[in-house]
Amino acid sequence: MAIPIDPIASPKIGFEVLTPDEVRRIHEATLEVVETVGVRFPSERALEVWAAHGASVDRETHVVKAPRELVMGALAHAPASYVLGARDPSQDLPLDGKHVYAATDGCGIEIFDIDTGELRRSCLRDVADIARIADALDEVGFIWTPLSAQDMPPESRSLHELSAEWRNTTKHVQTETVVTVPEARAAVEMATIVAGSEEARRARPPLSIMQCTTSPLGHDGGSLDASMIAAEAGIPTGFMTMASCAFSGPATLAGTLVVGNAEVITGLALLELVAPGAPVFYAAAQTAMDLRSGAYTGGGPEDFLFGAATNALADFYRVPLSMGSFATGAKLPDWQAGVENSLSTFMASVVTSDMLLGIGLLNGSRIWSYTQMMLDAEIYSIVRKTLRGIDVSDEALALDAIREVGPNGDFLALKHTRAHMRELWQSRYMDRRMYGIWEKAEDRAPDWALARARDILRTHVPDPLDPAVSAELDRVVAGVERDAGTAAGPLLAPAAG
C-alpha cells in the first residue's frame, strides 16, 4: 500500500513579494538582455533551431540573441498545468498552481553513513535507501536524485540512479543528472517502460528532468541536447538557474533575478520551439555568494526573497516552478540548518511554488544526512500546518464548548476537544520533554530523527516494481553501457547537478 502524500494545498496565507509592476520591470529587463546581450547555447541543434526561427545566432561564440516576440510566442505554447505521474496513480502530482510538493534534495556527493555516521563517498545503494525512506514519508511528494552513484560508470550513472529510485518508491521521480543524448534517449525509454506505453508516458509521465543552466547567461551543450529529446517525448523538463549574487549574477537581487530569468526563459522557449506544447517548468536556486570565499551559501535573507520572488516570475510566464529550498550551508543538522531551511521553505511555500528541492542535504547540497532528511520533513510539516491558516467556522469558534466550560474551567475533558485536538500539530523532533527528564536523558531530538530513518529503512517495503519491468530497465541500461564501450569517448559535455 502506498503511503498517501499529504502536500501543502491552497495555502490560506499568502503575500506579494513583488508587485505586478515590479515583475514587469524584471521581465522587460530580461527581454532586453535576451535581445541585446544574448544567451549562450553551445549546442549545434539548439543553434539550428534558434536560427530557423529568426534569432540572431553567432556560430563562433554560440550566443543567441532572440527577439522578444519569438521568446514570448514560444513560451505561450507551454502548458500552465499538467500532472507528474507516479507508479501508483494515487500519488500523481497535479502541478496546478495550488499545491507545493517537497522532494529529496540533489545531487550530493557524500553521505553520513546511516549505520556508522562516518562521512563517505555516495554510491548507488544510498540512492536506493533514500528513495525507500522517502517513499514512507507523507511530506515527500516525489524523489529527486539525491546523490551521485559514484560506484557506477559515468556514462550510465544517471540511469542506474533512476532504476534504483523506481525500484524503491512508487512516487514520481525527477532527475538532474541526465545530461547527454544517449542518457536522455535511454531515460525516455525507461520512462515508457515504467509507464507501460508511450501514451501513458505522455499522459502521466513517471519521470521529469531538470537541467542546470551555466550562469551567467549560458547553457550547457549536453544538457540542451538531452532536454530537447526529453521535451519531444513529453517528459516534463525544466531549467534551473543557480545564479549567485556578486559571483555569477550581479550583486543586486533584481539583477540576479534578471540574469537567471534570461537563462531559464530562453531554455524553455527553445523547448517550445522544438516541441510546441511540451510540459516545461521553471527551476531556480539563486543565492548570494559568500563575500569571503566566493562559495554558494544556500541560505540567508537573499535566498528567502528569491524563493518567493521566483514564483512571481514563473506565474507571470504561466509555468510551474521548482524552487530550491532546504538548501542549507550548515555542516550538521544544527541551528543554522533549522533557520535556513525553515525560512527558505516557508517563503517558497507561502507563494505556492509547485515543487520544493529539497530535503536531506547539508553543506550547500553536498552531504546527505538522514537526520537532516527527517528534520526537513518536519519543517515541511510545520509549514504545511501554518499555511492551512485559521478556520473560523461555527464549529471552530467553539461557542458551545466555551458556554459549557464557562469562566475558570478547563477544556480537557470535552468532546469538542477530543474531536479537534488531533488537528493540532504534533512534533516528532522538537524536544518538549520536561527539563528534569531532558537533563537526565542521553538522547537528543536529532537522535530520534536518525532512529526513525533507520526504522523505516528496516521495516518499510514499497510496492515492488514488476520484475519484468525491472528486467527491461536493466536491459536499457546495459545497452547504453555497451554502446559507450564501443564509442570513441564522450561526445557531449555533461552539466552540473
Added chain:
Amino acid sequence: MYEDLLQAMRASIVDGDQDAAAEAARAGLEAGMDPLVAIDEGYVAGLSHVGSCFSTGEMYLPDMMLAARAMKAALAVLEPAMAERSAVRSIRGRVVIGTVKGDIHEIGKNLVGTMLSASGFEVHDLGVDVPVETFVAKAREVGADIVGVSALLTTTMTGQRAVVQALSDAGMRPGVKVIVGGAPVTRAWAEEIGADGYSEDAVGAVALATRLMDAAVEPAKS
C-alpha cells in the same frame, strides 16, 4: 623619491581602479622610474594592503578581484619597459591550470587563476574541456611547478586522476605538484588520486600553492 607616484600606484590597487593603475604606471615610466620598483614598492604594496584587509574581514573577494585586475592593467603598461631593460620580475612559481576534459565550468578556475596571478604566481590558463595531454605538454613547455586541475562534476572528476597519472608517466612527478579543486572534490578524493593538495576556495588555493612552493624550496623542513 617618487613617493607621490608610488602612493598613487598603491591607491589604484586598493581602490581596484584599473584606469588609475595604468595611468600611474605610464606616469612612473615617464618620470624615469624603474618598473621593478613600481611593481614592488607601488603595486605589490597595494596588494599586500588589500590582502591584510581581506584577512581581517574589512575587504571581500570582489575587492581582491578588482585589485588583481588593476594590477594586471599596470603590468600591461610596465612589461614592455621591463623587456627593454631585460628586467625580470621575481615570481613565486609557475602554475598551469585548466578544467578537465568533458567539463566546461570555468568560473571557479578563473577565480583561482586570478588570485594566483595577483599573489605573484605566473599562471598559464588552458581554459575548459582540456585534454590530459595538454596539461602535460603545457607543464613541460613552461616548466610548471604546479598543475591545477578543476572539475565540477562527479562524472568528470576522474579526469583529475588521469592528469596525475599522465604527469607520473611522463616522469614529471613528484617535481611537478598537482592541486585539485571543484565542487565534488574532497580531501579524501585528492588523497586517493595522489594529488598534492586541494582547496575548497580560491584563497585557500593561494595558500596551498604558496605552501607547496615553500616546501619545494626547503624540503628538509617538516
